[in-house]
Amino acid sequence: MTAQAVNKSAIGSTLVELKSISKHYRKGKEKVNVLNELNLTINRGDFLALMGPSGSGKTTLLNLLGGLDKPSSGELIIGGARLDQMSNSQLTRWRAQNVGFIFQFYNLMPVLTAEKNVELPLLLTNLSSAQRKKHVAAALSLVGLSERADHYPNELSGGQEQRVAIARALVSDPQILLCDEPTGDLDRTTADEILNLLQTLNQQQGKTIVMVTHDPRAADHAKTILNMDKGRLV
Amino acid sequence: MYYLYFIMKNLGRKKVRTILTCLSIVIAFLLFGLLRTLGSAFDQGAELAGEDRLVTINKITLIQPLPYNYLTKVKMLDTVAIATQSNWFGGYYQEPRNRFSQFAIEADDYFSIYEDLYSLPEDQMKAWKANRIGVVIGKALVDQYQWKIGDRIPLIGMFPQQGGNTTWEFEVSGIYEAKTKGAETNVMLMHYSYFDEARQYGKGTLGWMIIKVKDKNQSELVAKQVDALFANSAAETKTSSEKDFTKSFAKQFADIGFITSIILAAVFFTMLLVAGNTMTQSFRERIPELAVLKTLGFADATVMWLVLGEAIFLSVVGGLIGLLFAWLIVAGAADALAATLPGLMMTMDVLIQGLLFVILFGIVTGAIPAIQGLRLQIVTALRSRR
Amino acid sequence: MSSSFLQIPIISWMNIKNIPQRLGTSSVAVFGVACVVGVFIGVLSMATGFQRTMLKGGAEDVAIIMRSGATSEMASGLGYAQAQEISHLPGIVRDGEEPVSSPELYVVVDVTKRTTNTSANVPLRGVLSAAFTVRKNLKIVEGRTFTPGTNELVVGRAVQRQFAQLNVGDKIKFGSTEWTVVGAFEADGGLAESELWCDAKVLQEVYRRGNSFQTIRVKLDGADGMQKLKTGLASNPTFNFSAQLESDYLAEQSKPLTLFIKTIGWPVAILMAIGAIFGAINTMYTSVSTRTREIATLRAIGFGSLPVAISTLVESILLSLIGGVIGAVIVYLLFNGYTVSTLNFSSFSQVVFDFAVTKDLIVQGIWFAVIIGFIGGFFPAIRAANLPIATALREV
Numbered sequence A: 001m002t003a004q005a006v007n008k009s010a011i012g013s014t015l016v017e018l019k020s021i022s023k024h025y026r027k028g029k030e031k032v033n034v035l036n037e038l039n040l041t042i043n044r045g046d047f048l049a050l051m052g053p054s055g056s057g058k059t060t061l062l063n064l065l066g067g068l069d070k071p072s073s074g075e076l077i078i079g080g081a082r083l084d085q086m087s088n089s090q091l092t093r094w095r096a097q098n099v100g101f102i103f104q105f106y107n108l109m110p111v112l113t114a115e116k117n118v119e120l121p122l123l124l125t126n127l128s129s130a131q132r133k134k135h136v137a138a139a140l141s142l143v144g145l146s147e148r149a150d151h152y153p154n155e156l157s158g159g160q161e162q163r164v165a166i167a168r169a170l171v172s173d174p175q176i177l178l179c180d181e182p183t184g185d186l187d188r189t190t191a192d193e194i195l196n197l198l199q200t201l202n203q204q205q206g207k208t209i210v211m212v213t214h215d216p217r218a219a220d221h222a223k224t225i226l227n228m229d230k231g232r233l234v
Numbered sequence B: 001m002y003y004l005y006f007i008m009k010n011l012g013r014k015k016v017r018t019i020l021t022c023l024s025i026v027i028a029f030l031l032f033g034l035l036r037t038l039g040s041a042f043d044q045g046a047e048l049a050g051e052d053r054l055v056t057i058n059k060i061t062l063i064q065p066l067p068y069n070y071l072t073k074v075k076m077l078d079t080v081a082i083a084t085q086s087n088w089f090g091g092y093y094q095e096p097r098n099r100f101s102q103f104a105i106e107a108d109d110y111f112s113i114y115e116d117l118y119s120l121p122e123d124q125m126k127a128w129k130a131n132r133i134g135v136v137i138g139k140a141l142v143d144q145y146q147w148k149i150g151d152r153i154p155l156i157g158m159f160p161q162q163g164g165n166t167t168w169e170f171e172v173s174g175i176y177e178a179k180t181k182g183a184e185t186n187v188m189l190m191h192y193s194y195f196d197e198a199r200q201y202g203k204g205t206l207g208w209m210i211i212k213v214k215d216k217n218q219s220e221l222v223a224k225q226v227d228a229l230f231a232n233s234a235a236e237t238k239t240s241s242e243k244d245f246t247k248s249f250a251k252q253f254a255d256i257g258f259i260t261s262i263i264l265a266a267v268f269f270t271m272l273l274v275a276g277n278t279m280t281q282s283f284r285e286r287i288p289e290l291a292v293l294k295t296l297g298f299a300d301a302t303v304m305w306l307v308l309g310e311a312i313f314l315s316v317v318g319g320l321i322g323l324l325f326a327w328l329i330v331a332g333a334a335d336a337l338a339a340t341l342p343g344l345m346m347t348m349d350v351l352i353q354g355l356l357f358v359i360l361f362g363i364v365t366g367a368i369p370a371i372q373g374l375r376l377q378i379v380t381a382l383r384s385r386r
Numbered sequence C: 001m002s003s004s005f006l007q008i009p010i011i012s013w014m015n016i017k018n019i020p021q022r023l024g025t026s027s028v029a030v031f032g033v034a035c036v037v038g039v040f041i042g043v044l045s046m047a048t049g050f051q052r053t054m055l056k057g058g059a060e061d062v063a064i065i066m067r068s069g070a071t072s073e074m075a076s077g078l079g080y081a082q083a084q085e086i087s088h089l090p091g092i093v094r095d096g097e098e099p100v101s102s103p104e105l106y107v108v109v110d111v112t113k114r115t116t117n118t119s120a121n122v123p124l125r126g127v128l129s130a131a132f133t134v135r136k137n138l139k140i141v142e143g144r145t146f147t148p149g150t151n152e153l154v155v156g157r158a159v160q161r162q163f164a165q166l167n168v169g170d171k172i173k174f175g176s177t178e179w180t181v182v183g184a185f186e187a188d189g190g191l192a193e194s195e196l197w198c199d200a201k202v203l204q205e206v207y208r209r210g211n212s213f214q215t216i217r218v219k220l221d222g223a224d225g226m227q228k229l230k231t232g233l234a235s236n237p238t239f240n241f242s243a244q245l246e247s248d249y250l251a252e253q254s255k256p257l258t259l260f261i262k263t264i265g266w267p268v269a270i271l272m273a274i275g276a277i278f279g280a281i282n283t284m285y286t287s288v289s290t291r292t293r294e295i296a297t298l299r300a301i302g303f304g305s306l307p308v309a310i311s312t313l314v315e316s317i318l319l320s321l322i323g324g325v326i327g328a329v330i331v332y333l334l335f336n337g338y339t340v341s342t343l344n345f346s347s348f349s350q351v352v353f354d355f356a357v358t359k360d361l362i363v364q365g366i367w368f369a370v371i372i373g374f375i376g377g378f379f380p381a382i383r384a385a386n387l388p389i390a391t392a393l394r395e396v
């Protein structure tokens, strides 16, 4: 895993840059402004917690960072790439190499075992099947689920499912991890386990993490806390 | 009214699905209308057949002729009101594919025995009788070949004339009308006297006899009487009511008719299954919503009726459109097909059957989810939301 | 990306593994396609079977001579002297001194059909011994042939099975004349098996046909035999006859009914197919909508939209294919070789034939299923590809 060494060494340099990013949705004739002229810089190795009331635009921002959606205006630069100028297929390719997603409801494929779920992103690379196995095993052991490798999602607890999801997000060694309320559906203890795991990843592997959360105690695990309201950072 | 609004809103939530479901129902009932109409076109003759008319044919087969003097003998029976005869000419116009029916008959008797079905204007009848090679034709033939009174029509017949020539020349003297819808007008009628005189073989024979009895309750008896007249002769006869005769002829196609009805059933039920499944599924997805309605205090029965109402509404709309299209197609094709399949029309019976199926279908597809909605445990249903 | 192609089987496989979760709609789609393909093959196999029976009996070195203008054997007629003259025309094979020529009578008789118990027009052919020489594929397989001058019948295998009172040894009455069945013949499943045969002389007498016949079948001598025969027929001004190849004649006879079956069969099959397509579209939309989050997640991870679309198509085509195969197999088991008889409009007599579910028909039916699957999966596939990821992920 040589890439990690590079990441680590680059800690502190700018990874994400948002320059007056706006996002609006159209609803019939009405225009709904969700993000207004947002400016933000995220450094490599940061662990950013994004907080704010419901509807303030957190998920929307996260989706932009992950290349799932495009800004209405403004510049969005991640690791030197201009996301706002990419076509849909370029974004698809970019996602495969650069981001790992972690969702509130895990979003594992119900028909695949934990191992196969984690392997999924690697299918988009040129790795051989033996190499893929190695990466999957490493990612699973990192989240502490090696013994559950051949369990199906419905045979796992919520916390375990989320850890599989984290392994899936990590396995292709992306530059940035994006988590939308990763602990929103979990109890306190399990949530703390997940948060500790994310913290470890941030500290030991130098992963850049952006996490949306409503929970102040979850935010405490982060290095930086940002608050949003009505589409602006406050 | 509010409920209707609610139903419409529900149908509009997944428009593509609603439209597809509706179209499947349209197609099911379109096919139903078409195939049932086609089926009943085969039976039509039997429905129009007069109960007081009998048909006498050679016992060997319809094709085999009978001696002409048989008619004279039958006419003498005092149970018989009118008796006449008819002959298959079996000709075609110009090309073999322009084949239609021609009968050689005796004008007065023929039109009086069929006075409930056909009429010919007095003056045309007169002109026809005065013209040896005259023929009268029905509307279907007029439409198909654009013939009019005075036209000369050469036909290539099955019977050679004396000298071996098989081309017969006729002249249109009149156009007869059907008195009831469905009576076939694709037949050309010629004078038997001309036909019999001119033909090379089979002189003095007739094809089949048509007998009108005095008392229709005695039909069966008269049939036996007629057959007894010719028992043990060289040409025995078989007499049956016109209805049975037409039916038994239709039965010659028996297997094909049977297969058609199997197909109809297969098609119809497949289409309905496809549509019904979609509808049931759309209700199943909404079970949590039904639970919410019940939480709000809607009565079980109201919830059930909302579901049933939606199902019936959709199937009535689809079914009516399907039947309407079937009707339009039948009406449009009726004229074009008049010569081969006369009397094609969608009867009231087919329509009513269709409507019954439409409603039944709505009830069946709505019933399972409606009952599920009725029994719904609110708490479980709400939890199943995620 | 090089692996874009590789993504298709991965996603398809996940779709397929997911099918049990929506077994209901999927099996309805399969059932729908099975019915459509079944009806499609069923109807066409009836037409094919009928045509096969009609065409099998037609030899290409046999000419049938009828009165000009006659469109069927029943409508034709010729006298004894004419028959003699025609037999000696050039172009006809000779067996020693005698030309191979078979004058025949063709009438229909009412016989009771076993299945419906009603009577139907069965052809009765009056023949001389030459009839057996002209038709070389005809074999007596039970009993013996009729003795000339007696009221004896030999019956075709097919008609014997479908109609009552035609077993060897049975006595059967047509009108007031009683006949004895003395044998049965086969003709490779051709049209002749739908007929009853007797001595032409006896039939002339019973039917009061004097010394006349209706048609003559002759064996043609070489490739130019037909031409010679036609020239011969034309050179005699008193003749009003025309010759055609037996195979052509039978092909012509089979046309109206085949056309009838097909003109009813095709529109029904197509309307049904449209219905099945709706079923498939609906199933696939359901498939896409139940997998919305799954698809969005895959897209978020970096899977392309094209593989997602194609995998939806693959699922749809696969389901249809299963339906098509089931339909074809069921129709094959149920209908192949199923014997029916019906009135052939052209000859006004019954034809007994088997449904023929041929390989071609099965292949056609399965293609039909694939097309249904493709059209049914097309729009849902587009929807799957265009799923806005951000919104789809919101759908909980």
Ligand SMILES: Nc1ncnc2c1ncn2[C@@H]1O[C@H](COP(=O)(O)OP(=O)(O)OP(=O)(O)O)[C@@H](O)[C@H]1O
Binding pocket: A025, A026, A027, A032, A034, A052, A053, A054, A055, A056, A057, A058, A059, A060, A061, C391
């Ligand atoms: N596709 C869309 N069309 C219209 N409006 C949208 C759309 N997606 C989001 N919005 C609006 O954007 C605003 C921000 O939504 P977003 O999901 O980013 O909020 P959030 O901060 O994540 O809230 P929560 O904490 O509840 O998840 C909301 O007002 C929402 O209604």
Ligand SMILES: [Mg+2]
Binding pocket: A058, A059, A060, A180
């Ligand atoms: Mg959110």
